[in-house]
Amino acid sequence: xxxxxxxxxxxxxxxxxxxxxxxxxxxxxxxxxxxxxxxxxxxxxxxxxxxxxxxxxxxxxxxxxxxxxxxxxxxxxxxxxxxxxxxxxxxxxxxxxxxxxxxx
Amino acid sequence: xxxxxxxxxxxxxxxxxxxxxxxxxxxxxxxxxxxxxxxxxxxxxxxxxxxxxxxxxxxxxxxxxxxxxxxxxxxxxxxxxxxxxxxxxxxxxxxxxxxxxxxx
DNA sequence: GTTGGTAGTCATGTTTTTTTGACTAATTGA
DNA sequence: TCAATTAGTCAAAAAAACATGACTACCAAC
Numbered sequence: 726x727x728x729x730x731x732x733x734x735x736x737x738x739x740x741x742x743x744x745x746x747x748x749x750x751x752x753x754x755x756x757x758x759x760x761x762x763x764x765x766x767x768x769x770x771x772x773x774x775x776x777x778x779x780x781x782x783x784x785x786x787x788x789x790x791x792x793x794x795x796x797x798x799x800x801x802x803x804x805x806x807x808x809x810x811x812x813x814x815x816x817x818x819x820x821x822x823x824x825x826x827x828x829x
Numbered sequence: 830x831x832x833x834x835x836x837x838x839x840x841x842x843x844x845x846x847x848x849x850x851x852x853x854x855x856x857x858x859x860x861x862x863x864x865x866x867x868x869x870x871x872x873x874x875x876x877x878x879x880x881x882x883x884x885x886x887x888x889x890x891x892x893x894x895x896x897x898x899x900x901x902x903x904x905x906x907x908x909x910x911x912x913x914x915x916x917x918x919x920x921x922x923x924x925x926x927x928x929x930x931x932x933x
Numbered sequence: 934g935t936t937g938g939t940a941g942t943c944a945t946g947t948t949t950t951t952t953t954g955a956c957t958a959a960t961t962g963a
Numbered sequence: 964t965c966a967a968t969t970a971g972t973c974a975a976a977a978a979a980a981c982a983t984g985a986c987t988a989c990c991a992a993c
Contacts, residue, residue: 737858739928753848767969806971824844880982882983908939940987940989941987944983946984951978953976955974962965962966
């Protein structure tokens with residue numbers, strides 16, 4: 726742990742950080758669903774055919790750590806947890822829309 | 830090989846395709862270098878410390894297949910190969926710049 | 934004809950990512 | 964109290980991505 730190359734690499738290629746934060750098998754789809762409103766753990770499992778608890782949990786945790794999603798405990802019945810786009814997440818929407826315009 | 834889910838998934842999340850085409854350990858950096866002009870195989874190996882032939886070759890091939898880079902044989906001395914941003918690649922620059930604005 | 938530069942491929946091994954299935958724990962409704 | 968729903972965790976296996984080292988092939992200079 727001398728110098729941190731991650732910072733050096735991101736300095737030489739700033740897009741790399743964001744790309745990584747949105748990359749992975751489930752993150753793009755989770756982001757997209759979050760555009761329409763708060764998402765929930767079990768809801769995502771149902772909405773993402775082929776997904777699984779572990780992968781969705783990991784994606785949510787990493788997107789929360791990357792400050793793309795905000796986790797909230799909703800004090801209602803039934804008590805549950807919501808993931809909402811953060812301010813940064815909302816700022817990323819235009820970039821996301823830009824990517825959507827490239828229909829391969 | 831019944832229905833192609835890749836298309837279905839990309840239909841439900843169009844950003845996913847582009848994200849995948851730019852994701853990976855070396856593609857973002859290669860894209861960034863290509864912004865400054867044509868890039869070459871051995872040049873990239875030198876410019877990307879820690880990279881290797883196999884990974885760079887794979888990244889170039891996939892970016893060419895994704896129509897982000899165009900491969901050209903340059904009939905000069907020494908005879909060599911150049912990879913240049915395609916029209917689509919150039920269209921992606923604004924999205925890339927957008928990502929760069931998120932300095933994590 | 935040997936060295937050095939061009940641009941790779943191939944087989945193998947390592948590392949990272951993703952999946953699977955079992956398990957936990959709190960809350961809610963009947 | 965029992966069953967379902969909430970939201971996960973954990974260990975292990977499978978799959979995908981990445982790295983290593985050897986090798987190929989062409990061209991030009993010495």
